[in-house]
Amino acid sequence: MCFTAPSWEHVLVLVMGAMLAPGKRTVSACLRMTGRAEAQNFSSCHQHLNRARWNTHAMARHLLSMVVNRLVPEGPVVIGMDDTIERR
Known part of the structure; x- marks a missing residue:
């Protein structure tokens, strides 16, 4: 783990605030x-x-493994990429 227990509490607060902050x-x-x-x-x-x-x-x-384990507990993870260029 990258954080101690007290610092993890700060991280959770900051992540929640980052999702809510405009x-x-x-x-x-x-x-x-x-x-x-x-x-x-x-x-x-x-x-x-x-x-x-x-x-x-x-x-x-560590964050990627947490997200993948939470969202895809079993089976393969397939990632698709599109290399076409979008014109603006």
């Missing part, structure tokens, strides 16, 4: 959308994201 999805906007704008630990999300060392490849791999 416009720019900053940390502050995400926290406001989840009703935590007036919380005393408002700055702890900023501090956690600022001070942590991130292995983005490991996190992306």
Whole structure:
């Protein structure tokens, strides 16, 4: 796992806020959308994201495996790609 238990709680709040926030999805906007704008630990999300060392490849791999395991618990996963160019 890429996060400790306390930091995982912050991540869940930020992800939920990112899904709900219109416009720019900053940390502050995400926290406001989840009703935590007036919380005393408002700055702890900023501090956690600022001070942590991130292995983005490991996190992306773990997130992808969580999504695939949740949405497709059994069977193969087929991914299709279309290489045609869309004119605008």
